[in-house]
Amino acid sequence: MHFTSEQRLDDGVLEREFTLGAIPGTLWTPGSAPAPLVLMAHNNGLPKAEPRLVARARYTAARGYAVATIDAVGCGDRPRSAADEQARADLRRTMRAGEPVEDILESIVGPLVENAVPEWQATLDALLELPEIGGPVGYSGGWTALGVRLAVVEPRIAAAGFFAGGYVPRAQREEARHITIPLLFLLQWDDEGNPRQRALDLFDAFGSKEKTLHANPGGHTGTPWFELEDGCRFLDRHLK
Known part of the structure; x- marks a missing residue:
């Protein structure tokens, strides 16, 4: 790293950009050390510089956590393949036409998760070697599909x-049954891009006793700020 x-x-938070091989990332650490680590990813691999992610990361770090995020393959400043660009163009065209998009989302999000998990694990290995990070580790973010796979x-x-x-592929919906760690699940009731029943079914599928x-x-970006405060209290209960 x-x-x-x-x-x-x-x-008082220290913000550092890093690279791990070809993986670009950001680490926020509080003044106190060692600090528990929170891996924070934004919806389906949006860039690590996404303002909503940065705001959540800075707030969480100020509450006493080390927070890290990385860019997924084909996201942020990482190059996209011709296949990536074609898949995204197909998704935009299908959405404009009002046609079903699930198959296209499967073709985009599924490979993103498969590519991202080893990179997040390599990043986790490197982060836990730093003296300012002491574990345990939590996950927080809008990329639920990635979080499900990592939790498994x-x-x-x-x-x-x-x-x-965010869209959760069929494979991760099945994997949700194998998750047993404590979970906090945030749902925007009127999210225009995420059918409510699909989210409720996913919550029901989680195998955790504490969920x-x-x-x-409100819509997709309307999550109240107090949920971030509640989220940190959730982390306090399980990571501190």
């Missing part, structure tokens, strides 16, 4: 918070 830049923010295959993750705003659903009115 190679740190390429750093800046101390007004809230990565025993170091002790708790997870999911935003139910909590918070539902709020």
Whole structure:
């Protein structure tokens, strides 16, 4: 892991950009150390510089957590293949035509998850070697499909918070039954891009004995700020 830049923010959080091979990422750490680690990913691989993700990361770090995110293959500044571009163009065209998009989303999100999981695990390995990070590890973010897979295959993750705003492929919907860690699941009741019943069915499928659903009115980007505060209290219970 190679740190390429750093800046101390007004809230005392240290923000550092890093690379791990071809993987670009950002790490936010509080003044106190060692700190528990939260892996934070945005919806279906949107860039790590997405303002909503950055705001959540900075807030969470100021609450005493180390927070890390990386760009998925084909996202942010990472190059996209011709196949990636064609799949996204097909999705936009299908959505404009008002036609079903599930098969196209499967073809996009499924490979994204498969490619992202090993990179997140390699990043986790490197982060846990840093003296300022002490574990345990949590997951928080809108990329629920990635979080489901990581929660199944990565025993170091002790708790997870999911935003139910992204498409979850069939494979991860089946894997949800094998998750047993504590979960916090956030649902926007009127999310125009995520059918409510599909999100409710996913929540029902989780195998965790401790799982909590918070539902709020409004569209995809309308999650109330207080849910971030509640999310940190959830992390406090399970990571501190």
